[in-house]
Amino acid sequence: MDVHGGQGSPLEDVIEKFKNFYWLFTDGNGEPKYQKEIDRMILADQRSLTVDFMDLLLYDCSLASGVVDEPDKYIEHATTALLQLVSLHRRAYLERVGGRIHVRFKNVENQVPIRSLGSIHIGKMVQIKGIVAKASAIKQRIYEYAYECTNPNCGFTLKSRDVVALCPRCGRKMMVDPSKSLYEDFQVIVVQEDTESLPGSKIPRSIEVILSDDLVDKAKPGDKVIVTGIVRVRRERSAYSIFIEANNIETLSKEPEEITITGEDEELIREVSKDPNLIDKLVDSIAPSIYGFREIKEAILYMMVGGVTRVAPDGTRFRGDINILLVGDPGVGKSQLLKSVVKIAPKALYTSGKGSTAAGLTATVLKDKDTGEPFLEAGALVLADGGICCIDEIDKMKNEDRAAMHEAMEQQTISIAKAGIVATLNARCSVLAAANPALGRYMPNRPITENIKLPPAILSRFDLIFIIRDTPDKAEDERLASHILNIRAERFKAPFFNPQFIKKYIAYARRLRPIMSEEAMQKIMEYYLKLREAVSPDSPIAITPRQLESLIRLAEARAKLFLRDKVTAEDAEAAIRLMDYCLRTVAKDEMGRIDIDIIMSGKPKTKREKMLKIIEIVERLEKELAGQPAHKDLIIEEAEKYGIDKAFTEDALEKLCIEGILCKPKSGYYKKIR
Numbered sequence: 001m002d003v004h005g006g007q008g009s010p011l012e013d014v015i016e017k018f019k020n021f022y023w024l025f026t027d028g029n030g031e032p033k034y035q036k037e038i039d040r041m042i043l044a045d046q047r048s049l050t051v052d053f054m055d056l057l058l059y060d061c062s063l064a065s066g067v068v069d070e071p072d073k074y075i076e077h078a079t080t081a082l083l084q085l086v087s088l089h090r091r092a093y094l095e096r097v098g099g100r101i102h103v104r105f106k107n108v109e110n111q112v113p114i115r116s117l118g119s120i121h122i123g124k125m126v127q128i129k130g131i132v133a134k135a136s137a138i139k140q141r142i143y144e145y146a147y148e149c150t151n152p153n154c155g156f157t158l159k160s161r162d163v164v165a166l167c168p169r170c171g172r173k174m175m176v177d178p179s180k181s182l183y184e185d186f187q188v189i190v191v192q193e194d195t196e197s198l199p200g201s202k203i204p205r206s207i208e209v210i211l212s213d214d215l216v217d218k219a220k221p222g223d224k225v226i227v228t229g230i231v232r233v234r235r236e237r238s239a240y241s242i243f244i245e246a247n248n249i250e251t252l253s254k255e256p257e258e259i260t261i262t263g264e265d266e267e268l269i270r271e272v273s274k275d276p277n278l279i280d281k282l283v284d285s286i287a288p289s290i291y292g293f294r295e296i297k298e299a300i301l302y303m304m305v306g307g308v309t310r311v312a313p314d315g316t317r318f319r320g321d322i323n324i325l326l327v328g329d330p331g332v333g334k335s336q337l338l339k340s341v342v343k344i345a346p347k348a349l350y351t352s353g354k355g356s357t358a359a360g361l362t363a364t365v366l367k368d369k370d371t372g373e374p375f376l377e378a379g380a381l382v383l384a385d386g387g388i389c390c391i392d393e394i395d396k397m398k399n400e401d402r403a404a405m406h407e408a409m410e411q412q413t414i415s416i417a418k419a420g421i422v423a424t425l426n427a428r429c430s431v432l433a434a435a436n437p438a439l440g441r442y443m444p445n446r447p448i449t450e451n452i453k454l455p456p457a458i459l460s461r462f463d464l465i466f467i468i469r470d471t472p473d474k475a476e477d478e479r480l481a482s483h484i485l486n487i488r489a490e491r492f493k494a495p496f497f498n499p500q501f502i503k504k505y506i507a508y509a510r511r512l513r514p515i516m517s518e519e520a521m522q523k524i525m526e527y528y529l530k531l532r533e534a535v536s537p538d539s540p541i542a543i544t545p546r547q548l549e550s551l552i553r554l555a556e557a558r559a560k561l562f563l564r565d566k567v568t569a570e571d572a573e574a575a576i577r578l579m580d581y582c583l584r585t586v587a588k589d590e591m592g593r594i595d596i597d598i599i600m601s602g603k604p605k606t607k608r609e610k611m612l613k614i615i616e617i618v619e620r621l622e623k624e625l626a627g628q629p630a631h632k633d634l635i636i637e638e639a640e641k642y643g644i645d646k647a648f649t650e651d652a653l654e655k656l657c658i659e660g661i662l663c664k665p666k667s668g669y670y671k672k673i674r
């Protein structure tokens with residue numbers, strides 16, 4: 001088509017060109033694309049025609065560059081052209097929509113990162129991408145003023161979108177008549193850079209965007225959006241600030257699309273997935289600078305891919321996201337671990353329970369400090385929608401967050417109704433949280449609920465809870481120390497997979513939807529029933545169908561990592577191993593390791609109490625003997641005082657050794673293992 005014309009073309013020309021574009025532009029199949037779009041718009045009584053900027057560029061690049069460089073003028077011409085076409089035959093439609101229609105542009109070539117927006121963009125059309133961080137309530141404003149002359153002898157009236165100060169007929173002052181003016185909806189949102197595209201751990205920047213008429217309410221906090229619009233400047237108290245007047249807004253899916261997987265990548269991923277040691281290699285590549293934490297890293301790996309989110313026929317949604325809580329003594333590396341997850345997960349953000357933003361973890365309605373307008377502001381869980389939210393020091397979260405956390409973690413939505421704003425926001429993310437023990441250090445003889453300052457309703461939303469205790473152990477301390485020293489000396493072996501590859505691998509595996517096999521279901525069922533049966537009603541760890549669901553999610557995640565469409569018995573076993581590990585650590589610290597072992601093996605309660613007594617005796621004697629192991633006869637003697645007979649004690653001592661609770665440093669002497 002013709003490419004000349006350009007800046008100097010007279011008004012009628014531009015309008016004619018837009019009319020021709022609507023009428024003549026054909027898509028790849030030779031169909032008149034915009035004729036059809038206009039018909040559809042009229043049929044649905046919609047007020048907007050969306051034009052793909054790429055089509056315009058293809059048709060006439062002078063029109064396209066006009067839209068970017070002089071958007072006010074060109075958008076008006078584009079609208080006039082559309083109005084002229086429509087008003088030929090569609091008077092009734094125009095009346096229904098109040099004579100007001102819009103031309104909206106998507107795919108605008110002038111894409112600008114939010115942090116680069118500046119004075120050179122003022123008055124231009126740009127396209128930005130980000131996450132809606134805040135949204136105001138919807139209000140009404142005048143878009144066309146009805147003026148009336150203040151001179152009673154004149155009485156001249158006129159309608160205008162611009163400010164008219166003086167009467168064009170008599171020169172006196174004009175006055176706005178609010179009841180005759182025309183109003184439109186408008187809303188202010190704040191779009192923030194997406195963490196995916198943030199270089200390093202920079203603080204995200206944001207920009208205000210004004211939505212009007214039918215764009216209002218198209219996006220809510222937490223939504224990922226592409227906005228096209230005109231950059232404008234406004235005086236705010238003593239400073240000028242820029243904002244965007246939106247021409248169009250589109251919401252995008254939450255899958256991280258910044259990660260492109262090429263055919264070559266896919267080949268490599270498929271190859272790697274066949275490795276029988278895949279899980280170990282992936283685990284070793286997670287946070288390699290952090291020593292140990294084998295099980296925790298494995299759990300994090302499963303969390304990153306997640307289970308399968310399923311929607312039942314009645315619309316009930318079963319979350320696939322896996323939530324993990326780390327409770328541990330200070331300085332064991334929890335924060336470090338959380339921060340390194342942000343580097344390898346396809347989409348993750350790090351925040352602290354103390355709250356780095358006023359919106360906290362969930363969402364809040366806040367008053368704008370300049371205008372006093374209420375704004376709905378998204379917190380970390382909403383911004384992490386579709387990814388992982390790493391919450392450090394979750395025990396320090398604010399009271400308002402506590403209330404909303406339950407809903408957020410189970411229903412994966414956050415509902416809010418405050419100051420005229422009613423919304424339900426999506427929080428479909430996994431939570432990886434860390435907490436310090438309530439008493440400073442983890443107290444093994446106190447129940448878990450006393451050790452963790454979180455309401456049980458929140459605790460039970462975690463699929464796995466790990467307890468990390470900082471207990472001195474010479475050999476282990478030495479290994480940790482040399483690991484840390486080696487890293488500082490830059491002597492470390494490179495992990496099997498680099499972070500970029502892991503990111504791609506996880507993004508690839510995440511999309512799969514494996515189905516449970518018969519054998520896997522059998523395994524999980526068996527384990528679950530064993531747990532249910534063994535747990536006493538007064539046990540502080542409730543075994544509920546939640547654990548069953550957790551096992552399914554973990555097993556599904558493992559199957560995804562192997563790129564399988566079936567969850568195998570092996571996957572189920574790995575999930576059981578992890579959960580068992582967690583339950584044991586929790587139970588051990590609850591009331592001595594023996595307890596959960598008895599729970600697992602289903603031994604009667606009285607026997608269990610006798611066993612506990614024997615451990616207690618061994619421990620006490622050890623203390624009395626200044627750390628020396630106690631002789632069997634002495635233990636038997638002490639046990640008899642509690643009515644435990646010799647045969648039982650002898651038997652128990654052997655069993656406790658086999659179970660790894662006691663040890664026999666020399667023949668006939670017993671000691672507790674730490």
Ligand SMILES: Nc1ncnc2c1ncn2[C@@H]1O[C@H](COP(=O)(O)OP(=O)(O)O)[C@@H](O)[C@H]1O
Nearest residue numbers: 289290291329330331332333334335336337484
């Ligand atoms: N297992 C570990 N491997 C490597 N470094 C560790 C480990 N445990 C602790 N550290 C180091 O100790 C410091 C404190 O860790 P941090 O993550 O702040 O602990 P926490 O959040 O548990 O209190 C960090 O510099 C961390 O690198």
Ligand SMILES: [Mg+2]
Nearest residue numbers: 334335336392
């Ligand atoms: Mg910390």
Ligand SMILES: [Zn+2]
Nearest residue numbers: 149154167170
């Ligand atoms: Zn007048």
